[in-house]
Amino acid sequence: ELKVEQNPLFLSMQEGKNYTIYCNYSTTSDRLYWYRQDPGKSLESLFVLLSNGAVKQEGRLMASLDTKARLSTLHITAAVHDLSATYFCAVDIRSGTSYGKLTFGQGTILTVHP
Amino acid sequence: SAVISQKPSRDICQRGTSLTIQCQVDSQVTMMFWYRQQPGQSLTLIATANQGSEATYESGFVIDKFPISRPNLTFSTLTVSNMSPEDSSIYLCSVDATGELFFGEGSRLTVL
Numbered sequence: 771e772l773k774v775e776q777n778p779l780f781l782s783m784q785e786g787k788n789y790t791i792y793c794n795y796s797t798t799s800d801r802l803y804w805y806r807q808d809p810g811k812s813l814e815s816l817f818v819l820l821s822n823g824a825v826k827q828e829g830r831l832m833a834s835l836d837t838k839a840r841l842s843t844l845h846i847t848a849a850v851h852d853l854s855a856t857y858f859c860a861v862d863i864r865s866g867t868s869y870g871k872l873t874f875g876q877g878t879i880l881t882v883h884p
Numbered sequence: 885s886a887v888i889s890q891k892p893s894r895d896i897c898q899r900g901t902s903l904t905i906q907c908q909v910d911s912q913v914t915m916m917f918w919y920r921q922q923p924g925q926s927l928t929l930i931a932t933a934n935q936g937s938e939a940t941y942e943s944g945f946v947i948d949k950f951p952i953s954r955p956n957l958t959f960s961t962l963t964v965s966n967m968s969p970e971d972s973s974i975y976l977c978s979v980d981a982t983g984e985l986f987f988g989e990g991s992r993l994t995v996l
Contacts, residue, residue, distance in 0.1 A: 803985060812976060813927075813987040820983075858926060862985065870917050870980040871942075874926040 772797050774861050776875035783849045783882050791878045793842040793859035801862040801869060802842050804833050806855045807877070813858070816844075849882045856880070886911055886981035888988035896994045902965045905991045907977035912957035918950070921974040921990070930975075933960045967995045 773796040783789055793802070801820055805813040817826045819835035819842060826833050830853065832845045842859055856879050860872040887910040897903050907916060918930040931941045931952055939952040953961045964971050974990040 805987075810992075812989045815984055815986065818984050860927075860985075868915050868980065870915055870978065870985055871929055871932060872917075872919075872927070872978075872985060874928070877926050 772861060772863065772873045774859060774873050774875040776857075776859055776878050779876055779878055781878055781880045783846070783880065785850055785882055785884055786848050788848065789846050791844040791846075791857055791859075791880075793844070793875050795840050795842075795861045795873075797840075797863070799837065799840070799861045800864045802835055803860045803862065803872065804831075804842070804844050805858045805860065807858065808855050816857075846880075849880075851882045851884065854880055854882045885984070886913070886979050886986045888977060888979060888986060890977060890988040890991050892991055893989060894992040894994075896996060897967050898996055899968055901967055902963055903967065903993060904961050904963045905975050905977075907960045907962070907988055909958045909979050911981065913979040913981060914957070915980065916954065916960045917978045917980075917985075918952065918960075918962045919976045919978060919987075921976065923972065927976065930962070964993065967993070969995045971995050 775794045804816040817833040822837040824835045830847045835842045856877045858877045859875045889908045891906045916933045919927045921927045930945045931939045933939045933952050933954040935954045951963045972995045974992045976990045978987045
């Protein structure tokens, strides 16, 4: 059974600081996603990581994937209040020729303080 | 990308009743997925809906409780049957489009 574990589960940051969220998974993955969820809202896709060594950046967020270590990281640079949200990683394992059956981590609740 | 519309966005339901959630996509997709997010929790896959065949359910979910229809390549429904307060959750449909998995806005159900 695939397990996906995030840490930390709760993260309180000061504005301007850097921090990393970790996502470990237990079996070989074909795709790894990072999503953002604001309270009462649906999921916003942040990154899709497809291969070992993949690195993607968007604004103050950077995601990376190490398939050998079964580890993905989401790095936050110079945090701002607008980044406060819950962040999920999710692992996708191909079923036949199709993707879409995700196993999610527990989520990391990020709060950025002034 | 894909634009996914869900109805209803939220509802309050009485114990023992059933509710059907609709999911409409703006493009044809082979597979649609239904997820559940219980309060304060992560997301769990309920089932995969293929057009022209029966839905495939994940462990812990059964067709009698969560019947799914998939009449065409842009539409699916999920029914939550004989609801109890434990069914209070956000139900989300998703599709795989252009190499990414997109989610609808979700349907927030509260069962009293």
